[in-house]
Amino acid sequence: MTTTVVKKEGPAAVAPTPTVGSHLNNYWRRVRGGDIGALPAVAMLLALCVGFSIARPSFFTAGNFANLFTQGAAVTLIAMGLVFVLLLGEIDLSAGFASGVCAAVLANVVTVLGYPWYVAVLAAVVTGVVIGTVLGLLVAKVGIPSFVVTLAGFLAFQGIVLMLMKEGANISVRDDTLVAIANRNLSPALGWALAAVAVAGYAAVQLLRHHNRAARGLLTDPIAVVVARIAGLAVILGAAVYVLNLERSRNVLVVSLKGVPIVVPIIALLLVAWTFVLQRTSYGRHVYAVGGNAEAARRAGISVDRIRVSVFVICSTMAAVGGIVAASRANSVDPNTGGSNVLLYAVGAAVIGGTSLFGGKGRVLDAVLGGAVVAVIDNGMGLMGYSSGVKYVVTGVVLLAAATIDALSRRRAAATGTR
Amino acid sequence: MSATPLLELRGIDKSFGPVQVLRDVAFSAHAGEVTALVGDNGAGKSTLVKCISGIYPTDAGEFHFDGQPVSINSPRDAAALGIEVVYQDLALCDNLDIVQNMFLGREKRSGIVLDEPTMEQMAAETLAGLSVRTVKSLRQHVASLSGGQRQTVAIAKAVLWNSKLVILDEPTAALGVAQTAQVLELVRRLADNGLAVVLISHNMNDVFAVSDRIAALYLGQMVAQVKTTDITHSQVVELITAGRSGNLGLAAEPVSNGAGAAPADTTPGAVR
Numbered sequence: 001m002t003t004t005v006v007k008k009e010g011p012a013a014v015a016p017t018p019t020v021g022s023h024l025n026n027y028w029r030r031v032r033g034g035d036i037g038a039l040p041a042v043a044m045l046l047a048l049c050v051g052f053s054i055a056r057p058s059f060f061t062a063g064n065f066a067n068l069f070t071q072g073a074a075v076t077l078i079a080m081g082l083v084f085v086l087l088l089g090e091i092d093l094s095a096g097f098a099s100g101v102c103a104a105v106l107a108n109v110v111t112v113l114g115y116p117w118y119v120a121v122l123a124a125v126v127t128g129v130v131i132g133t134v135l136g137l138l139v140a141k142v143g144i145p146s147f148v149v150t151l152a153g154f155l156a157f158q159g160i161v162l163m164l165m166k167e168g169a170n171i172s173v174r175d176d177t178l179v180a181i182a183n184r185n186l187s188p189a190l191g192w193a194l195a196a197v198a199v200a201g202y203a204a205v206q207l208l209r210h211h212n213r214a215a216r217g218l219l220t221d222p223i224a225v226v227v228a229r230i231a232g233l234a235v236i237l238g239a240a241v242y243v244l245n246l247e248r249s250r251n252v253l254v255v256s257l258k259g260v261p262i263v264v265p266i267i268a269l270l271l272v273a274w275t276f277v278l279q280r281t282s283y284g285r286h287v288y289a290v291g292g293n294a295e296a297a298r299r300a301g302i303s304v305d306r307i308r309v310s311v312f313v314i315c316s317t318m319a320a321v322g323g324i325v326a327a328s329r330a331n332s333v334d335p336n337t338g339g340s341n342v343l344l345y346a347v348g349a350a351v352i353g354g355t356s357l358f359g360g361k362g363r364v365l366d367a368v369l370g371g372a373v374v375a376v377i378d379n380g381m382g383l384m385g386y387s388s389g390v391k392y393v394v395t396g397v398v399l400l401a402a403a404t405i406d407a408l409s410r411r412r413a414a415a416t417g418t419r
Numbered sequence: 420m421s422a423t424p425l426l427e428l429r430g431i432d433k434s435f436g437p438v439q440v441l442r443d444v445a446f447s448a449h450a451g452e453v454t455a456l457v458g459d460n461g462a463g464k465s466t467l468v469k470c471i472s473g474i475y476p477t478d479a480g481e482f483h484f485d486g487q488p489v490s491i492n493s494p495r496d497a498a499a500l501g502i503e504v505v506y507q508d509l510a511l512c513d514n515l516d517i518v519q520n521m522f523l524g525r526e527k528r529s530g531i532v533l534d535e536p537t538m539e540q541m542a543a544e545t546l547a548g549l550s551v552r553t554v555k556s557l558r559q560h561v562a563s564l565s566g567g568q569r570q571t572v573a574i575a576k577a578v579l580w581n582s583k584l585v586i587l588d589e590p591t592a593a594l595g596v597a598q599t600a601q602v603l604e605l606v607r608r609l610a611d612n613g614l615a616v617v618l619i620s621h622n623m624n625d626v627f628a629v630s631d632r633i634a635a636l637y638l639g640q641m642v643a644q645v646k647t648t649d650i651t652h653s654q655v656v657e658l659i660t661a662g663r664s665g666n667l668g669l670a671a672e673p674v675s676n677g678a679g680a681a682p683a684d685t686t687p688g689a690v691r
Binding site for chain 1: 506508509510511512513514515519523524525526528531532533536539540543556558562
């Protein structure tokens with residue numbers, strides 16, 4: 001397994017069967033060549049967690065760990081949608097306030113008009129779809145740069161939120177189901193069950209793929225690497241569920257607080273769904289193609305305009321989902337929902353995770369990893385007692401650092417020819 | 420070789436506004452042969468190719484494919500007949516791998532899921548059929564490939580769809596010596612596999628190395644289409660630059676066409 005290099009006969013045998021060693025070797029070569037993927041995000045996440053844990057022991061507690069998820073959820077969800085727009089090399093500066101508009105629609109429908117929660121959620125999501133369609137058509141069909149279109153949206157949506165809020169009053173969201181999204185937890189047993197389902201599903205997909213490819217005589221990753229991936233996911237999920245299932249209430253007699261926050265499986269589900277769309281469907285393939293070389297995509301018969309509109313629809317729809325989570329977490333919607341730093345945090349999350357601002361490169365997982373980094377910075381700086389002024393500066397610097405890494409790795413890749 | 424050419428054009432005219440770019444052009448390509456299309460800049464090579472591939476409509480003239488009269492009104496029509504063009508800029512996506520590029524826009528699916536194993540297998544078979552051994556892995560990004568390898572991928576992409584006629588627009592223009600040899604070898608192999616190949620080139624060495632026939636365009640007119648063995652290097656150069664060479668071309672009795680077009684008629688455009 002580790003030493004034999006077998007040259008198989010047949011058309012697929014253009015390269016030797018990889019071993020664990022050669023697999024790691026290839027990975028290292030890609031990293032050195034500038035294809036660093038999520039490495040900076042993971043490294044940054046570890047460094048930040050260790051740093052904050054040493055500086056403030058209260059950072060390293062089950063309660064704070066759970067807080068991180070609910071604090072970072074809205075930004076992460078918006079960033080997941082932004083990845084699609086960034087993949088085309090476009091930008092959506094209006095995503096933050098688009099989430100605000102959708103949250104305002106949600107609050108109006110459920111609280112002011114008194115409809116049930118699912119009607120309100122539907123209204124918010126439809127609002128997101130409409131916003132995305134308008135932005136996308138302006139960019140793709142009229143041909144206005146996305147920067148300008150969405151900057152105009154940024155201003156206009158801010159105004160729409162104010163108008164929906166009747167000039168500044170805030171609307172509370174009291175519906176139990178909506179409040180539960182960001183404020184309640186799964187029962188510990190359900191948490192374990194979902195984690196088990198996730199690991200089993202991942203294992204099934206990976207092993208089936210390995211089996212199918214091997215059966216056809218195609219190159220496969222070594223089985224040891226496949227098993228290691230599955231085991232890695234199992235360990236991470238297991239540890240997370242274990243910690244989240246610890247009692248984190250300060251006074252157990254008053255209220256018991258344990259379990260996985262409900263928003264976590266929501267993010268996980270959307271992560272899996274969007275990853276499937278990007279990696280396993282021809283639509284996703286076409287998104288990458290348009291981001292890589294729009295002219296080549298056009299000649300291949302891909303409707304570039306339709307792809308361009310669709311990514312803005314996805315982005316604004318995910319912003320709506322982010323807005324719903326934000327409204328749930330705050331129990332209310334105010335004129336600043338989706339404002340201030342939400343957009344920059346979301347763009348930062350996607351870029352820190354490894355999605356390129358130049359288009360053609362990125363994954364939905366990047367948004368989650370980057371969202372975690374942003375949440376840790378925000379949370380840790382809060383615990384350290386820094387003012388929000390310092391927080392803004394630090395987050396801005398981190399975003400700049402991520403964009404620098406993106407640009408430098410791109411240059412290195414151009415020099416070594418790996419991307 | 421075969422008696423009826425795979426593709427035969429007769430009397431093709433094409434104007435852009437007042438400028439007539441193609442004048443009564445006849446052209447044929449035979450299966451199993453490499454037909455080199457030569458001509459100076461502005462002679463109308465690219466326009467002719469775009470007419471064949473359905474990008475430009477023609478003003479007059481007829482198309483015969485496999486002996487049958489056909490009309491090509493869009494790139495889709497051309498693709499349906501089995502005509503594929505490899506353009507000079509290759510149109511590959513750097514951020515996708517070889518298999519993904521070869522199937523771009525025509526992905527194999529099972530249900531809504533991409534059928535990666537089938538695509539990878541077909542790509543591997545196509546490359547093996549062309550005896551391509553220069554690529555390490557089918558899953559490497561196109562960005563990491565050399566110019567010759569990219570050209571190979573673009574050609575393989577054109578061959579993948581059971582195409583019958585492959586048109587290559589200056590495939591060796593940007594390549595080094597070794598890579599040029601590789602690509603020319605591949606071009607020869609395409610023809611040996613039974614495809615009709617049209618090779619556009621400025622490089623006479625390449626033309627004489629691989630082609631079976633040479634078609635020379637001069638200011639929008641097809642001045643000669645002859646077997647490569649019946650013509651010399653310098654004669655081709657004369658045809659390209661002056662439109663005639665000895666008894667070939669415009670001045671003498673018109674060989675194939677260009678009827679009535681004396682060189683004097685065309686000289687105003689030829690002052691260069």
